[in-house]
Amino acid sequence: MQVDFEDGETGGRYVLRTEDGEAVTTFSKAGDRIVIIDHTEVDDAVRGLGYGQxxxxxxxxxxxxxxxxxxxxxxxxxxxxxxxxxxxxxxx
Known part of the structure; x- marks a missing residue:
C-alpha cells in the first residue's frame, strides 16, 4: 500500500487510501528539526487493520x-x- 505525503509551510499529512476508507496522520512543524504529530484518524471501515501504525x-x-x-x-x-x-x- 502506498502512503501519500502532503507537505505545507507549517505542517502536512500522511494519507493511506483504500477502496474502503482512509487513514490520515497530520503533523505541524516546530522549526527546521522537529515535527509534532497532531492527530491520527482512521475511517471506521478500515479500523483495526494496522493502517494507523x-x-x-x-x-x-x-x-x-x-x-x-x-x-x-x-x-x-x-x-x-x-x-x-x-x-x-x-x-x-
Missing part, C-alpha cells in the same frame, strides 16, 4: 532520513512509540 512507521522512517525529531502529541502516535522502543531515537 503504517502511517507512524512511515513518519519515523522519513524523519530519520531527514535527521528530524518527533513529538507525538497525538494519543495514538504516543501509544505506538510506547509499543516500539526501537523508535526512541526519533523522539525529541
Amino acid at each position: 503504517m502511517l507512524i512507521e512511515q513518519i519515523v522512517a522519513d524523519m530519520r532520513k531527514q535527521s528530524k525529531k518527533i513529538v507525538p502529541l497525538c494519543p495514538f502516535a504516543a501509544s505506538q512509540f510506547r509499543k516500539h522502543p526501537e523508535w526512541a531515537d526519533a523522539l525529541n
Whole structure:
C-alpha cells in the first residue's frame, strides 16, 4: 500500500487510501528539526487493520532520513512509540 505525503509551510499529512476508507496522520512543524504529530484518524471501515501504525512507521522512517525529531502529541502516535522502543531515537 502506498502512503501519500502532503507537505505545507507549517505542517502536512500522511494519507493511506483504500477502496474502503482512509487513514490520515497530520503533523505541524516546530522549526527546521522537529515535527509534532497532531492527530491520527482512521475511517471506521478500515479500523483495526494496522493502517494507523503504517502511517507512524512511515513518519519515523522519513524523519530519520531527514535527521528530524518527533513529538507525538497525538494519543495514538504516543501509544505506538510506547509499543516500539526501537523508535526512541526519533523522539525529541
